[in-house]
Amino acid sequence: RKEVEQDPGPFNVPEGATVAFNCTYSNSASQSFFWYRQDCRKEPKLLMSVYSSGNEDGRFTAQLNRASQYISLLIRDSKLSDSATYLCVVKIWLYFYGQNFVFGPGTRLSVLP
Amino acid sequence: DTEVTQTPKHLVMGMTNKKSLKCEQHMGHRAMYWYKQKAKKPPELMFVYSYEKLSINESVPSRFSPECPNSSLLNLHLHALQPEDSALYLCASSQEPGADTQYFGPGTRLTAL
Numbered sequence: 001r002k003e004v005e006q007d008p009g010p011f012n013v014p015e016g017a018t019v020a021f022n023c024t025y026s027n028s029a030s031q032s033f034f035w036y037r038q039d040c041r042k043e044p045k046l047l048m049s050v051y052s053s054g055n056e057d058g059r060f061t062a063q064l065n066r067a068s069q070y071i072s073l074l075i076r077d078s079k080l081s082d083s084a085t086y087l088c089v090v091k092i093w094l095y096f097y098g099q100n101f102v103f104g105p106g107t108r109l110s111v112l113p
Numbered sequence: 114d115t116e117v118t119q120t121p122k123h124l125v126m127g128m129t130n131k132k133s134l135k136c137e138q139h140m141g142h143r144a145m146y147w148y149k150q151k152a153k154k155p156p157e158l159m160f161v162y163s164y165e166k167l168s169i170n171e172s173v174p175s176r177f178s179p180e181c182p183n184s185s186l187l188n189l190h191l192h193a194l195q196p197e198d199s200a201l202y203l204c205a206s207s208q209e210p211g212a213d214t215q216y217f218g219p220g221t222r223l224t225a226l
Binding site: 100105 | 203213214220
């Protein structure tokens with residue numbers, strides 16, 4: 001089983017739609033959780049960190065359920081510029097070695113006019 | 114300055130070549146990372162440097178040799194690469210080894226012949 005799994009995608013949605021991405025992780029030593037976006041042939045960029053209390057940044061809402069080892073990202077009123085691959089990332093602390101960031105396989109989103 | 118720079122942007126090398134990838138940051142970050150990203154796959158961690166010392170080596174072949182000459186620079190020396198080594202090589206940094214936020218450079222797109 002992969003350490004971080006995501007919806008396989010791709011998601012093709014019309015402008016203005018609401019879209020939700022799901023992510024699960026298997027390592028209970030996971031400490032911190034993030035959503036990154038990556039545009040084609042570009043580097044990943046941090047979209048938002050994810051907290052147990054849930055957090056919102058404009059049209060984006062992230063949720064974390066530690067008991068279920070599940071993370072979600074909701075995008076409301078999607079824009080053409082939201083088209084990208086969304087990567088779920090988990091930080092695992094390895095006691096003697098420091099931290100390890102593990103990336104999920106990503107879910108591709110295409111917002112259509 | 115919140116930028117991680119990488120050179121070169123593109124690199125083509127044959128099996129007998131020796132080349133180096135360079136990464137630089139001037140944010141005073143004390144943790145630096147090398148990732149490898151194949152097409153349509155997520156980034157995979159290769160090496161982590163914490164306070165200029167190698168702390169994680171994720172079973173990377175010896176034809177990849179990292180070096181951290183000072184706190185701002187990270188190199189990846191390449192020798193006798195195989196075609197399957199063709200990928201985008203991403204450098205990242207974070208303020209401290211335990212910090213949550215990673216800043217990625219734009220990457221070097223490597224083609225190994």
